[in-house]
Each structure stands twice: as structure tokens, then as C-alpha cells.
Amino acid sequence: MAAYARPALALPVLRDAAGAVIPYGDRWDWDEGPPERYYSVTEHPERFAPLLTVAEALAAHLTAEYDATARESEERRDGERVRTVTLTPAAPDAAPLTFTFTGFPSVTLHAGRYFAAAFPDCGCDACDDSVEALAGELEWQTLAVAAGRLRETLRRGRVTCAVSSPDGDGSSSEYRVTRLGARPPLPPGGWRPWPARVGPPGPAQDRTPPG
Secondary structure, three states, rough: OOOOOOOOOOOOOOOOOOEOOOOOOOOOOOOOOHHHOOOOOOOOOHHHHHHHHHHHHHHHHHHHHHEEEEEEEEEEEEEEEEEEEEHHHHHOOOEEEEEEEEEEOEEEEEEEEEEEEEEEOOOOOOOOOOOHHHHHHHHHHHHHOOOOOOEEEEEOOOOEEEEEOOOOEEEEEEEEEOOOOOOOOOOOOOOEOEEEEEOOOOOOOEEEOOO
């Protein structure tokens, strides 16, 4: 199986009103925190566009290396075009995943029944996200799902989602679930690794035009 390789990303040089380069990812002294005026402000949202390129590359890699089908669709949500790419592995106990692309721009990764992670999660200037760091998070979490390292447990109306990398690093989140009947049950043995592909991938399916 071929290893995933990040595509070359066009990372623009962005400047503030005075013409100085903005060092996103290393902008604030976190002992003091960012100035209040940078909360809820995103001066250059276009800097997150490379994350869409990374998600496209991940989708192409997964359908090339694993026995999985891709389904694309588009719709309008609150006046914005939103595109989704859903990858469904051939094994029923392997976790499906979906990339949702928005015009912000941003990518949300949904996996299994309940897991979701947004890139960026907020995107305001106070958060000072590094696009390269976000790309790395999106990559390892996506590849970890395909490797069968997503765990979702449901107990007394609470679901715990955790995805871990092979070296033991990982992230987890816990939250209450409502409308449990709206989703199929979790596989009793947990999510398994995606099966490897033995033939060429088929074409993307069910492309739905924007509403």
C-alpha cells in the first residue's frame, strides 16, 4: 500500500494594515494571551484554503489504497454552497467518513456515527491557528480512522469518541447524544481497519447539484 504524501500547498504571505508579515501560528505570547480585539475577527479567512486541498488529497488517497466508494454531493445551507465527499469502506464494520467543505473556507471531518472535528474549529485571529499544523491534524485523524483507530462507546445516553494514532498520541472528546434513534447502532466489536483495495477504484457516485 502506497504511503500518503501531502500535496504541495500554496501558503500565501499575509500582511497586516501596516504591511508587516503576520506570523500566524506564532503570533501571541500565550502567557499574556491575544488582545481582546482579535476575538471573533478573521482578517484573512482565505489562508485556510489549503486545508481543502489536503482533504481532496486524502479522499483520493483513501479511494486509491482502500476498498471504498466515494459519493459527492452539493447543497446550499444558509445561502452558502456546501460540498460533501463521503467515503464508505466495503467492510460494514469499518467506519465511514465524510469531508464537508465550506466557503469560509474550512473542512469538517465526520467519521463513524458520532465523531466530528472541524479544521479550523474557530478560525478567529485570537486562536492563531497554523494552517500547516491543522493540515497535520486533519491528515493523521483521517488516516487513523482508516486504520481502525476510531473508538466510539455509548453508555447511558453519553457517547465517547476517541481517535488515536499508531504511536499512542491522539485526541478524544465526550458529549451527550440526543435522538439516538436517528443513527444506526455501533458495530458490537468496534470499528475495524478499512480493507485494502485489490482493483482500481470506481468513479465518484451520486453527484447532486446545488439546491
